[in-house]
Amino acid sequence: MKFNKLTLVASAAALSLGVAACDGANENAMEDAGEQQAEVVNEQAEAMEDAGQITDAQEDAMTDAAEDQADAMEEQGEAMDETAPAE
Incomplete structure (x- = not known):
């Protein structure tokens, strides 16, 4: 399934705004970093597929994998927030 860049960014922004109030600082930072990295990989994979260097299945x-890594980064940030001392 392909998403255009605008749809992906808009969806990520809307989701981030919806859950920002309940996420900790580390979780938000790790989530943002993961999403940025996933977007870069997505763009590279799409360009490679468009150039015929990889198949659509390889692009997917x-x-x-990049989205899974982003999710893992967010979970790591959440764990960091949960173990951080209360202020």
């Missing part, structure tokens, strides 16, 4: 696999 690259994008899925």
Whole structure:
């Protein structure tokens, strides 16, 4: 499934705004970093597929792996927030 860049960015922004109030600082930072990295990988994979260097299935696999990494980064940030001393 392909998403255009504007749709992906708009969806990510809307989701971030919706959950920002309940996320900690580390989780938000890690989520933002992960999403940025996933977007870069998505753009690279799409360009490679458009150039005929990889198949559509390989593009999807690259994008899925980047999104999984972004999710893992967000979970790591959440764990950091949960173990941080209360202020």
